[in-house]
Amino acid sequence: xxxxxxxxxxxxxxxxxxLELSGPADARVTSNALAxxxxxxxxxxxxxxxxxxxxxxxxxxxxxxxxxxxxxxGRRRALEVIRHHRLLERFLHDVLDYPWDEVHEEAxxxxxxISERLEDRIAARLGHPGHDPHxxxxxxxxxxxxxxxxxxxxxxxxxxxxxxxxxxxxxxxALREMKRLGLVPGTSVLIEPGxxxxxxxxxxxxxxxxxxxxxxxxxxxxxxxx
Amino acid sequence: xxxxxxxxxxxxxxxxxxLELSGPADARVTSNALAxxxxxxxxxxxxxxxxxxxxxxxxxxxxxxxxxxxxxxGRRRALEVIRHHRLLERFLHDVLDYPWDEVHEEAxxxxxxISERLEDRIAARLGHPGHDPHxxxxxxxxxxxxxxxxxxxxxxxxxxxxxxxxxxxxxxxALREMKRLGLVPGTSVLIEPGxxxxxxxxxxxxxxxxxxxxxxxxxxxxxxxx
DNA sequence: CGCTTGATTTAGTCATGCCTAAATTTGCAG
DNA sequence: CTGCAAATTTAGGCATGACTAAATCAAGCG
Ligand SMILES: [Mn+2]
Ligand SMILES: [Mn+2]
Ligand SMILES: [Mn+2]
Ligand SMILES: [Mn+2]
Numbered sequence: 001x002x003x004x005x006x007x008x009x010x011x012x013x014x015x016x017x018x019l020e021l022s023g024p025a026d027a028r029v030t031s032n033a034l035a036x037x038x039x040x041x042x043x044x045x046x047x048x049x050x051x052x053x054x055x056x057x058x059x060x061x062x063x064x065x066x067x068x069x070x071x072x073x074g075r076r077r078a079l080e081v082i083r084h085h086r087l088l089e090r091f092l093h094d095v096l097d098y099p100w101d102e103v104h105e106e107a108x109x110x111x112x113x114i115s116e117r118l119e120d121r122i123a124a125r126l127g128h129p130g131h132d133p134h135x136x137x138x139x140x141x142x143x144x145x146x147x148x149x150x151x152x153x154x155x156x157x158x159x160x161x162x163x164x165x166x167x168x169x170x171x172x173x174a175l176r177e178m179k180r181l182g183l184v185p186g187t188s189v190l191i192e193p194g195x196x197x198x199x200x201x202x203x204x205x206x207x208x209x210x211x212x213x214x215x216x217x218x219x220x221x222x223x224x225x226x
Numbered sequence: 227x228x229x230x231x232x233x234x235x236x237x238x239x240x241x242x243x244x245l246e247l248s249g250p251a252d253a254r255v256t257s258n259a260l261a262x263x264x265x266x267x268x269x270x271x272x273x274x275x276x277x278x279x280x281x282x283x284x285x286x287x288x289x290x291x292x293x294x295x296x297x298x299x300g301r302r303r304a305l306e307v308i309r310h311h312r313l314l315e316r317f318l319h320d321v322l323d324y325p326w327d328e329v330h331e332e333a334x335x336x337x338x339x340i341s342e343r344l345e346d347r348i349a350a351r352l353g354h355p356g357h358d359p360h361x362x363x364x365x366x367x368x369x370x371x372x373x374x375x376x377x378x379x380x381x382x383x384x385x386x387x388x389x390x391x392x393x394x395x396x397x398x399x400a401l402r403e404m405k406r407l408g409l410v411p412g413t414s415v416l417i418e419p420g421x422x423x424x425x426x427x428x429x430x431x432x433x434x435x436x437x438x439x440x441x442x443x444x445x446x447x448x449x450x451x452x
Numbered sequence: 453c454g455c456t457t458g459a460t461t462t463a464g465t466c467a468t469g470c471c472t473a474a475a476t477t478t479g480c481a482g
Numbered sequence: 483c484t485g486c487a488a489a490t491t492t493a494g495g496c497a498t499g500a501c502t503a504a505a506t507c508a509a510g511c512g
Contacts, residue, residue, distance in 0.1 A: 010499060031460060044500050046461055051498090065460060065507060095321070096347040106344055113339050118332055121322040236469060257490060270470050272491055277468090291477060291490060 007059075007077055009112040013038060014048055015059060015078040018070050024147065028067035076143055083139040084111040084119055086132035089169075091122045093133040100133045101175035134175075135166030135185030135221075149224040154200055154217035158191045165223030174219050181210060183220050233285075233303055235338040239264060240274055241285060241304040244296050250373065254293035302369055309365040310337040310345055312358035315395075317348045319359040326359045327401035360401075361392030361411030361447075375450040380426055380443035384417045391449030400445050407436060409446050 007015070017037045021029045031049065035042040052074070053062035059074035070078060088107035092098040098106070114122075123129075130146065131137055137146045150165050164187045167178055178184065182204045192201040192209045200217045203209045212220075233241070243263045247255045257275065261268040278300070279288035285300035296304060314333035318324040324332070340348075349355075356372065357363055363372045376391050390413045393404055404410065408430045418427040418435045426443045429435045438446075 008498075032458095040499090041501060042460065043462080043502080048499075050461090092344075092347075096344070096351055098347065102343070106341055109339055109341075110336070113335055115332055115335075117328070118318075118322070121318075121324065125322055234468075258488090266469090267471060268490065269472080269492080274469075276491090 010048070011052065011059065012077070012081045012112050014045075014052065015070065015074050016081055018060065018068060019075065019078040019082070022069060026069060028069050030067045079139045079143045079145065081111050083141070084114055086136055086138040087119060087122050087126070087129075088114070089132040089134070090126055090129050090138070094126060099176075100169075100179065101172035103133060104169045104172075131166075131185070132169075134169040135164070136169070150221035151224060152218055153189065153191075153202065153212070153220035153222055154214065156189075156191055156222045158193055161188055161190050162222035163188050164220055166221045168219035168221075171215075171219065174216055177216055178220065181212075181216075182207070183216070189220075189222070236274070237278065237285065238303070238307045238338050240271075240278065241296065241300050242307055244286065244294060245301065245304040245308070248295060252295060254295050256293045305365045305369045305371070307337050309367070310340055312362055312364040313345060313348050313352070313355075314340070315358040315360070316352055316355050316364070320352060325402075326395075326405065327398035329359060330395045330398075357392075357411070358395075360395040361390070362395070376447035377450060378444055379415065379417075379428065379438070379446035379448055380440065382415075382417055382448045384419055387414055387416050388448035389414050390446055392447045394445035394447075397441075397445065400442055403442055404446065407438075407442075408433070409442070415446075415448070 014034065017034055018029050021033050021037060031042050031045045034040075034049075035045045038045070049060060049062050049068050052059040053068070057073050058071050059077065060068040061071055062068045085107045088110050089103040092103045092106055093100055129138060137148070139145045148165060151162075153162075153164075156162050164183060164185050166185055167175065167183065169175065183189075187205050189205070190203040192203055194201045199214055200212045201209050202212055202217075240260065243260055244255050247259050247263060257268050257271045260266075260275075261271045264271070275286060275288050275294050278285040279294070283299050284297050285303065286294040287297055288294045311333045314336050315329040318329045318332055319326055355364060363374070365371045374391060377388075379388075379390075382388050390409060390411050392411055393401065393409065395401065409415075413431050415431070416429040418429055420427045425440055426438045427435050428438055428443075
């Protein structure tokens with residue numbers, strides 16, 4: 001007879017992963033993709049998906065062998081957790097002086113445990129920010145997200161000025177390197193001629209051009225239509 | 227063969243409860259007392275105590291039918307969690323404008339999930355405070371606690387001036403009432419003659435005397451030797 | 453259209469923690 | 483000293499979530 005109640009950390013993480021992997025088109029996500037993303041065995045993923053689909057108010061729509069999609073309730077919860085995560089990152093960075101490469105890990109844990117009350121207090125204290133320190137949009141309380149089209153710096157056309165909209169927050173070392181080079185959201189960049197396999201020659205904020213390693217360039221996103 | 231690793235929320239709560247119930251004399255705590263304090267069945271408590279005692283590095287010393295005491299490792303962890311709790315209360319109150327009757331619930335959950343790093347940042351941001359908003363001492367990183375002898379206001383002698391050292395933080399309604407009456411740590415009080423069953427006639431900070439309900443008076447503690 | 457193969461699900465376990473019901477032990481009163 | 487009542491432990495279960503090994507399904511290939 002399933003159960004109602006709130007979500008656990010494990011459930012939250014599945015919902016976030018499904019939202020991230022399903023992309024803007026809301027495509028179905030396979031068990032295998034989730035298993036890889038969450039570092040959990042595919043067999044365990046199947047079990048969890050069946051449970052999430054069998055809830056009184058299901059969090060996912062599941063057809064065996066064809067992957068899952070979020071239900072409205074699942075999407076709502078996923079966005080709430082992402083809101084917690086990004087508000088926490090902004091807060092740790094702005095109020096507690098965390099360096100931007102350390103906020104992710106702390107937020108990843110706390111996002112599941114802060115109350116609505118604390119979420120609101122943090123948002124108010126920060127002046128209801130629109131983005132986290134890495135440039136990712138913070139969903140509004142109603143779930144609205146300011147979506148943008150973004151292109152990897154490594155694929156941005158040569159000679160066209162662009163502005164960094166966000167950077168990947170998964171690799172602390174890469175983040176430190178980006179900060180050192182001035183590759184932060186809001187900075188304007190220009191790709192110089194002289195491409196070599198994967199690497200990119202970029203002029204950051206009008207400075208002398210620098211050559212970026214492929215891993216770095218892949219983690220920097222340029223906003224289209226700025 | 228047991229397990230090593232970190233502690234869970236359940237384990238943390240047991241350790242805190244044992245520390246609180248064993249008092250300054252470090253007396254043995256019974257399963258029943260823990261069951262009542264934690265709102266868990268005595269049978270479940272026994273199971274957990276056996277596990278905590280069987281750990282590679284035991285958190286408790288357990289003799290069946292005779293109660294438990296904390297091991298050095300157990301005491302260390304309990305004090306760390308209490309430090310987290312009180313720092314969080316201070317932080318929520320001072321930095322995020324939480325009213326003092328709402329900090330406890332939020333801290334009770336978060337205390338198990340903040341990293342050492344966040345603990346340190348919060349302490350630094352607050353200037354390494356010695357007490358939480360209710361006047362309870364914040365253990366130092368090394369576990370040192372500034373112990374004081376305290377007496378319930380309801381048992382404080384008539385006519386002897388005293389200073390409020392702390393108040394119980396368990397009952398939000400009582401805390402709101404205390405705040406309204408000015409019964410906060412640091413305030414001086416004087417018991418006036420005119421005792422009735424349980425209630426107390428008290429002069430707060432030199433104001434006109436007020437009569438306190440027994441539940442309120444029992445939650446206000448006066449420091450001895452101030 | 454069958455086959456092989458990789459993806460996915462099922463079956464059977466395990467650890468954590470809590471619960472109820474049924475022993476057991478303790479300690480105190482008579 | 484006995485016995486009883488209260489405290490405590492044991493036994494047996496359940497829910498969550500993850501894992502391994504063993505099916506089973508789905509697709510593309512010949
Ligand atoms: Mn998480
Ligand atoms: Mn981020
Ligand atoms: Mn707790
Ligand atoms: Mn407190």
